[in-house]
Amino acid sequence: xxxxxxxxxxxxxxxxxxxxxxxxxxxxxxxxxxxxxxxxxxxxxxxxxxxxxxxxxxxxxxxxxxxxxxxxxxxxxxxxxxxxxxxxxxxxxxxxxxxxxxxxxxxxxxxxxxxxxxxxxxxxxxxxxxxxxxxxxxxxxxxxxxxxxxxxxxxxxxxxxxxxxxxxxxxxxxxxxxxxxxxxxxxxxxxxxxxxxxxxxxxxxxxxxxxxxxxxxxxxxxxxxxxxxxxxxxxxxxxxxxxxxxxxxxxxxxxxxxxxxxxxxxxxxxxxxxxxxxxxxxxxxxxxxxxxxxxxxxxxxxxxxxxxxxxxxxxxxxxxxxxxxxxxxxxxxxxxxxxxxxxxxxxxxxxxxxxxxxxxxxxxxxxxxxxxxxxxxxxxxxxxxxxxxxxxxxxxxxxxxxxxxxxxxxxxxxxxxxxxxxxxxxxxxxxxxxxxxxxxxxxxxxxxxxxxxxxxxxxxxx
Amino acid sequence: xxxxxxxxxxxxxxxxxxxxxxxxxxxxxxxxxxxxxxxxxxxxxxxxxxxxxxxxxxxxxxxxxxxxxxxxxxxxxxxxxxxxxxxxxxxxxxxxxxxxxxxxxxxxxxxxxxxxxxxxxxxxxxxxxxxxxxxxxxxxxxxxxxxxxxxxxxxxxxxxxxxxxxxxxxxxxxxxxxxxxxxxxxxxxxxxxxxxxxxxxxxxxxxxxxxxxxxxxxxxxxxxxxxxxxxxxxxxxxxxxxxxxxxxxxxxxxxxxxxxxxxxxxxxxxxxxxxxxxxxxxxxxxxxxxxxxxxxxxxxxxxxxxxxxxxxxxxxxxxxxxxxxxxxxxxxxxxxxxxxxxxxxxxxxxxxxxxxxxxxxxxxxxxxxxxxxxxxxxxxxxxxxxxxxxxxxxxxxxxxxxxxxxxxxxxxxxxxxxxxxxxxxxxxxxxxxxxxxxxxxxxxxxx
Numbered sequence: 068x069x070x071x072x073x074x075x076x077x078x079x080x081x082x083x084x085x086x087x088x089x090x091x092x093x094x095x096x097x098x099x100x101x102x103x104x105x106x107x108x109x110x111x112x113x114x115x116x117x118x119x120x121x122x123x124x125x126x127x128x129x130x131x132x133x134x135x136x137x138x139x140x141x142x143x144x145x146x147x148x149x150x151x152x153x154x155x156x157x158x159x160x161x162x163x164x165x166x167x168x169x170x171x172x173x174x175x176x177x178x179x180x181x182x183x184x185x186x187x188x189x190x191x192x193x194x195x196x197x198x199x200x201x202x203x204x205x206x207x208x209x210x211x212x213x214x215x216x217x218x219x220x221x222x223x224x225x226x227x228x229x230x231x232x233x234x235x236x237x238x239x240x241x242x243x244x245x246x247x248x249x250x251x252x253x254x255x256x257x258x259x260x261x262x263x264x265x266x267x268x269x270x271x272x273x274x275x276x277x278x279x280x281x282x283x284x285x286x287x288x289x290x291x292x293x294x295x296x297x298x299x300x301x302x303x304x305x306x307x308x309x310x311x312x313x314x315x316x317x318x319x320x321x322x323x324x325x326x327x328x329x330x331x332x333x334x335x336x337x338x339x340x341x342x343x344x345x346x347x348x349x350x351x352x353x354x355x356x357x358x359x360x361x362x363x364x365x366x367x368x369x370x371x372x373x374x375x376x377x378x379x380x381x382x383x384x385x386x387x388x389x390x391x392x393x394x395x396x397x398x399x400x401x402x403x404x405x406x407x408x409x410x411x412x413x414x415x416x417x418x419x420x421x422x423x424x425x426x427x428x429x430x431x432x433x434x435x436x437x438x439x440x441x442x443x444x445x446x447x448x449x450x451x452x453x454x455x456x457x458x459x460x461x462x463x464x465x466x467x468x469x470x471x472x473x474x475x476x477x478x479x480x481x482x483x484x485x486x487x488x489x490x491x492x493x494x495x496x497x498x499x500x501x502x503x504x505x506x507x508x509x510x511x512x513x514x515x516x517x518x519x520x521x522x523x524x525x526x527x528x529x
Numbered sequence: 530x531x532x533x534x535x536x537x538x539x540x541x542x543x544x545x546x547x548x549x550x551x552x553x554x555x556x557x558x559x560x561x562x563x564x565x566x567x568x569x570x571x572x573x574x575x576x577x578x579x580x581x582x583x584x585x586x587x588x589x590x591x592x593x594x595x596x597x598x599x600x601x602x603x604x605x606x607x608x609x610x611x612x613x614x615x616x617x618x619x620x621x622x623x624x625x626x627x628x629x630x631x632x633x634x635x636x637x638x639x640x641x642x643x644x645x646x647x648x649x650x651x652x653x654x655x656x657x658x659x660x661x662x663x664x665x666x667x668x669x670x671x672x673x674x675x676x677x678x679x680x681x682x683x684x685x686x687x688x689x690x691x692x693x694x695x696x697x698x699x700x701x702x703x704x705x706x707x708x709x710x711x712x713x714x715x716x717x718x719x720x721x722x723x724x725x726x727x728x729x730x731x732x733x734x735x736x737x738x739x740x741x742x743x744x745x746x747x748x749x750x751x752x753x754x755x756x757x758x759x760x761x762x763x764x765x766x767x768x769x770x771x772x773x774x775x776x777x778x779x780x781x782x783x784x785x786x787x788x789x790x791x792x793x794x795x796x797x798x799x800x801x802x803x804x805x806x807x808x809x810x811x812x813x814x815x816x817x818x819x820x821x822x823x824x825x826x827x828x829x830x831x832x833x834x835x836x837x838x839x840x841x842x843x844x845x846x847x848x849x850x851x852x853x854x855x856x857x858x859x860x861x862x863x864x865x866x867x868x869x870x871x872x873x874x875x876x877x878x879x880x881x882x883x884x885x886x887x888x889x890x891x892x893x894x895x896x897x898x899x900x901x902x903x904x905x906x907x908x909x910x911x912x913x914x915x916x917x918x919x920x921x922x923x924x925x926x927x928x929x930x931x932x933x934x935x936x937x938x939x940x941x942x943x944x945x946x947x948x949x950x951x952x953x954x955x956x957x958x959x960x961x962x963x964x965x966x967x968x969x970x971x972x973x974x975x976x
Contacts, residue, residue: 164904213842444633
């Protein structure tokens with residue numbers, strides 16, 4: 068979707084380093100005098116380039132009470148500057164056969180264009196101009212706030228699952244701003260205006276807070292020279308996002324139960340607080356990645372799939388996921404949707420049993436090997452798309468990983484042992500580190516004559 | 530049950546591989562050559578060699594899709610797409626999945642109103658084994674009871690979700706109003722009732738129709754030479770029984786000139802609007818495509834985007850597009866706005882529809898459209914998987930192997946008079962059929 072928020076999606080971790088022997092993407096880096104970091108990924112298959120500028124600032128860096136301002140600002144960056152006024156940016160990109168968009172996450176905000184390679188410097192010119200030059204009227208700001216509200220309607224409020232996952236996410240994080248919705252709480256979006264956006268912009272949009280990623284049919288030295296011409300003159304700000312408030316020890320399991328008549332398929336979802344690749348001890352992120360694959364990665368062969376979908380036939384679907392590329396402690400999640408006639412309590416009990424058993428035994432050698440094969444092959448398949456390559460490098464670097472960590476990823480995964488995976492499960496899949504959510508329809512209204520005292524005590528439902 | 534599919538394609542004697550045409554495409558689009566070839570067994574395929582990454586992508590399109598379904602078996606082709614990787618040959622569902630993961634192969638099966646598609650991405654280092662597993666899925670799927678029950682339940686769950694999703698409800702109602710009583714009037718995934726009743730025998734019965742090599746189109750891109758590609762095609766297709774391809778009659782678009790409201794308690798209404806469009810084979814298709822870039826197709830730059838989103842902030846997404854299906858063409862669009870603003874959004878869309886019909890585009894707009902469309906065409910060819918998809922798409926639309934080379938000249942040749950003519954021919958603001966799902970204010974069903 069246009070100018071989108073990266074939703075809380077279930078994404079496989081892909082850090083992009085090829086296994087020895089496979090063709091590796093040619094990656095070159097540089098840093099300009101003003102602190103702008105550059106990454107060039109060569110892909111000479113087609114005469115096109117992907118140009119991305121990533122700011123190391125996102126939803127988790129918003130001032131209290133201003134949730135959504137990072138994403139709102141992302142929208143406003145399309146409004147124009149003195150040099151390229153209203154609509155000029157969009158028009159110039161389109162007239163040069165370019166496609167463009169932008170995205171916001173908790174840790175970063177990114178802007179990109181895909182163009183014929185001979186238009187690359189023009190894209191740098193435009194992107195550098197709006198790093199410091201946007202002009203905003205109150206009217207623009209008010210209008211765009213309505214657009215963001217419609218985006219929130221589409222993504223969150225029109226669908227029970229959107230509101231449910233927003234609540235579950237808030238329940239997991241006791242203190243860290245990752246708990247707030249990226250798009251913003253409705254009431255706080257309503258209160259955003261020109262000044263909130265500009266203050267965030269002036270504080271964080273600067274070359275020393277940004278990473279330039281260029282992928283395509285390019286020469287790294289030429290890209291660096293272009294970047295120096297276009298981005299080089301912008302002074303560093305010296306202001307960086309502050310450390311975010313971190314999580315206190317989690318000592319109590321949390322539960323979120325939501326009922327909505329529009330739920331078509333009930334499901335349970337549990338989020339555990341887990342270290343990210345950046346915050347974990349060396350190898351822990353790789354072990355958690357393998358854990359997600361073995362526990363709930365590939366349909367019916369995973370532990371959850373085998374038990375819930377094949378043996379007990381209690382689930383329509385079951386999976387596990389890990390959002391490893393995050394600056395701070397992150398989410399390891401499990402999900403299960405019961406078949407008709409099975410309750411959420413029943414399916415949660417099966418999930419709990421699978422996890423408890425896994426913590427005792429860990430993965431088999433066969434499971435371990437298969438998971439590694441799939442994770443490592445993903446790095447090879449990713450090379451087919453220059454945009455995915457650019458995305459993976461941009462996201463990892465903007466989340467605080469180093470180039471060495473990115474390029475050593477395959478070795479990290481290879482080195483994971485069965486005991487590493489078991490230990491990661493034991494350490495992090497603990498009830499007190501979790502928030503468990505149930506989403507379902509309200510129970511059918513009970514006829515008055517059948518109502519017992521117990522029912523009455525539960526209070527009105529539906 | 531395996532063993533029911535027999536190798537039939539002996540009509541084509543094993544020829545030596547014949548390379549018919551080799552076209553160097555325009556540098557701005559695909560820099561590689563498209564090799565148009567025929568396998569030893571006589572199956573035509575298109576190949577682009579790309580040795581720089583150790584992957585082979587294969588795309589197969591079978592014409593037909595949900596259109597081959599007999600009455601009462603709606604959704605069987607979609608169910609087939611969900612069952613091919615749930616066990617084949619000696620491998621049950623779990624064993625198949627484990628084997629696929631060991632090979633790190635990726636297989637995708639999907640079906641729509643007009644086609645069934647197979648997409649595979651395989652590693653060069655174990656290509657033979659990966660092709661063999663895909664062959665097994667295509668020719669000897671098992672359809673065991675346990676996975677069949679599970680996949681049916683998943684499809685049914687998806688159909689239930691459609692019933693509460695405003696966009697899906699709007700789409701389904703729009704289609705059934707436009708094509709009453711025909712294959713295009715139904716959701717290609719079937720209905721809860723029809724899918725619940727489907728059996729393994731139904732899947733077996735539909736296979737020769739849904740996966741008929743005589744209506745298949747093949748594109749291969751990657752680290753493979755033409756001989757190996759020919760052998761690959763024969764291995765995949767050799768076990769599929771071939772028969773005379775089914776033909777499908779054109780369908781009339783009967784969407785009424787009306788606005789229909791479906792009440793649903795959601796904060797935002799979704800509106801689907803449109804009327805008859807144009808077939809891909811129509812000589813006016815390219816002018817119509819260029820015209821629609823300005824009206825509703827051009828992302829951030831279309832008139833609909835500019836008026837509905839940029840000027841009034843009424844929506845996050847709004848757009849319109851030509852939908853040229855095999856049996857009918859549609860011109861449709863969608864917008865989502867808060868219940869109190871959807872009426873205004875629809876009013877603006879109608880006004881733009883009218884303005885384009887009456888005035889066409891300005892010379893500046895035409896120039897901008899051409900610059901974007903010709904410049905961005907290369908972006909459709911920047912990955913092996915995209916190229917493989919394009920190779921099949923061009924074959925299925927019967928555009929000819931030179932199309933990728935010539936396409937930008939076709940766009941360049943469009944004149945302002947062409948646009949005026951097709952705008953007048955296609956755009957019928959008074960004929961728009963609009964379905965609104967939500968709790969809209971100030972909109973009542975009207976004929």
